[in-house]
Amino acid sequence: MKLTAVTWNIAAINNNPFEYWLGAHPDTAYEQLMLGVEGFISEPGDHDVPVSSVFSEAMWAELKQMMTAQGWTGIEETEQRWHDDFSQRRIISQFICDKSLGDKRLASMPDRVTNTIGTKDARDVFRPTLVSNFAGDMTSVTTWWAAWKRFMFEEALSVGKEGESKLPCNMLFKISKAKYPEITEAEEAISIPLQLLSIAIFDAILLHMVITVSPDGAWSKLKEGIVSALLATKRSKTVAILENQYADADLCFVQEADPAFADCAEVALKSKYTLLRPKKLSKAQQNSLLLIRNAVFDPLSVVDCSAEVMGSLGGQPVSDGDVLAVCVDGVDGKKYLLASFHGDTNGLASPTVLEALHAFAVTKPDRTPIFGMDANTHKKASKKTQGFDEFVKLFTDLGYTSCWVGTDLCSSNYTTFNARTYLQAQLQKAVKSTEIHSETPSGFIDKNPKDFILFPKATYAAGSTSKDNTGHGKFIDKVVFPTLDFPSDHVVVSTVLTPN
Numbered sequence: 001m002k003l004t005a006v007t008w009n010i011a012a013i014n015n016n017p018f019e020y021w022l023g024a025h026p027d028t029a030y031e032q033l034m035l036g037v038e039g040f041i042s043e044p045g046d047h048d049v050p051v052s053s054v055f056s057e058a059m060w061a062e063l064k065q066m067m068t069a070q071g072w073t074g075i076e077e078t079e080q081r082w083h084d085d086f087s088q089r090r091i092i093s094q095f096i097c098d099k100s101l102g103d104k105r106l107a108s109m110p111d112r113v114t115n116t117i118g119t120k121d122a123r124d125v126f127r128p129t130l131v132s133n134f135a136g137d138m139t140s141v142t143t144w145w146a147a148w149k150r151f152m153f154e155e156a157l158s159v160g161k162e163g164e165s166k167l168p169c170n171m172l173f174k175i176s177k178a179k180y181p182e183i184t185e186a187e188e189a190i191s192i193p194l195q196l197l198s199i200a201i202f203d204a205i206l207l208h209m210v211i212t213v214s215p216d217g218a219w220s221k222l223k224e225g226i227v228s229a230l231l232a233t234k235r236s237k238t239v240a241i242l243e244n245q246y247a248d249a250d251l252c253f254v255q256e257a258d259p260a261f262a263d264c265a266e267v268a269l270k271s272k273y274t275l276l277r278p279k280k281l282s283k284a285q286q287n288s289l290l291l292i293r294n295a296v297f298d299p300l301s302v303v304d305c306s307a308e309v310m311g312s313l314g315g316q317p318v319s320d321g322d323v324l325a326v327c328v329d330g331v332d333g334k335k336y337l338l339a340s341f342h343g344d345t346n347g348l349a350s351p352t353v354l355e356a357l358h359a360f361a362v363t364k365p366d367r368t369p370i371f372g373m374d375a376n377t378h379k380k381a382s383k384k385t386q387g388f389d390e391f392v393k394l395f396t397d398l399g400y401t402s403c404w405v406g407t408d409l410c411s412s413n414y415t416t417f418n419a420r421t422y423l424q425a426q427l428q429k430a431v432k433s434t435e436i437h438s439e440t441p442s443g444f445i446d447k448n449p450k451d452f453i454l455f456p457k458a459t460y461a462a463g464s465t466s467k468d469n470t471g472h473g474k475f476i477d478k479v480v481f482p483t484l485d486f487p488s489d490h491v492v493v494s495t496v497l498t499p500n
Contacts, residue, residue, distance in 0.1 A: 253372020
C-alpha cells in the first residue's frame, strides 16, 4: 500500500525573539528596526559613546552593593576593572564588537544561564533583556534596570528536581580557563562578578540601541508580536500545521521536540494518531518523535529499539532523545522498522547513525525500514561539516533511496534558510542584510539540504515530494524562515511512498 510520510524538525527560535532575520514580516517597522540596529553597530559614528554614559556610575554602585551582599569574592577587583577598563570603553567598537569578550564568554555565558530559567513548577522565567521573552516594561532604562535588579537579586526561584530556592545571580558559575583558554587566571578568579557586570552592560547597551533607532517604541510592540507568534503559541501553531495541512499523513517523523510539545500533540491528534517518544528523553529537551496513524499501524505492536541502535554508536555526538527507532506492524500484517533522528549541528554523526540503523535493519529482514531525519548535511563538505553528496552516496551504497528524486536530489535543494541578526550575544555570527541573498553568502547563513526520508530502493519509490515553509502546504523560494506564520527553521518535507 502507498504511505504518505512527513518529516519535520520543529525547532527554531528558543530564547531570543530577535536572534534570526524573520522572512516576510508584514510590518515595515521590523525591517527599519533591524536595519537601524545593523547600521548602529556596523557604522556607529557619534553613537559610539562611552559605556559609562549608558551604564552609569550610579548603576555600577548599585550593582556593587548587591553583589557584595551575596558575600562574593572578587568585588574589589571587578570594581577596578570597571573604573580602569569597562567604564571607559566605547559601547560598540570596544564592547559589543570586542572579540575577546566573546571568546571569554563574559556576556554569552551569563546570558545562557539566566536568559530563560525553568522552574520546578514548569514555568519559564526570563531575564529582563531585549534578547529574552521577558514581557515586562522596558520602555526606559529606569524601568528596565529596576526589573533587572529585582530579577537577579530579589526573587528566588524554585529550580531543579528538588526545588532548591535560588536567586538567578547565584546560578552563575566560574568560567574555566581550561575550557575557555582566552580568559586569564585573574579573570577566572573573579569571573562570577565580572560576568554579572558584563551582562548588565550588554543588556543596557542593547536597550539603548533600540530606544535610539526606534524612539517611538515600535521595537517593544514588534517584540511582543514575535514572542506571541513564535514562542508563546509555537507549540499549538506547530500542532495545527500538522493537523490541518498534513491530515493525510500515515506517519510523521518529528525532531527537536520538547516534552510539552509531545504532550500537546498527543492530546490534539489522539483521534487519528499514536504519538511515540523516546524512553530516555533529551536533557536539552530536543527529542525525536513519531506519529503513526492508527488506521494504518497497530499501536499495540510497537517495540522500542532505540537502545539497541544507540548502543552501537560508540563515542559519537549523539544524545538521549536524538534517535527514536521502533518496530511496528501494519494493520495489514506488513512489518516496519521506523526511525526518527536528529543529527548533531555539523552532521558528522549522521553517517554513523545511518549505518547503525541499517545494521539493525539487517537483523530484521522481515521489516521494511523507513527513516525520517534531519541529518544536518551541508551543501559542501569540510573537516567540520558533513557534505550532502557524501551522505547521498552512503545511503545509496547501503541500498536506500530518498524522497528527493531527479533534479531535487542536489545540494542546492535547501531545507533550511536562516541568518542571525545583530541583536544577540554572539555578534560574530551576525549576517548583514545585504548578504542574506548574496551569490557568495556568509558562512553563518544556514541554507542547506538537511532533511530526508529514506527507504529501501527495492521496496518503494518516491511519488510526489513537497517542501513547505509557509505552514499552508506551499514553499516560497528566497524567503528566510522562520516567519510569523511558520515557526520552524526547517521546512516540512512530505512524500508519497509507492510500492515497487
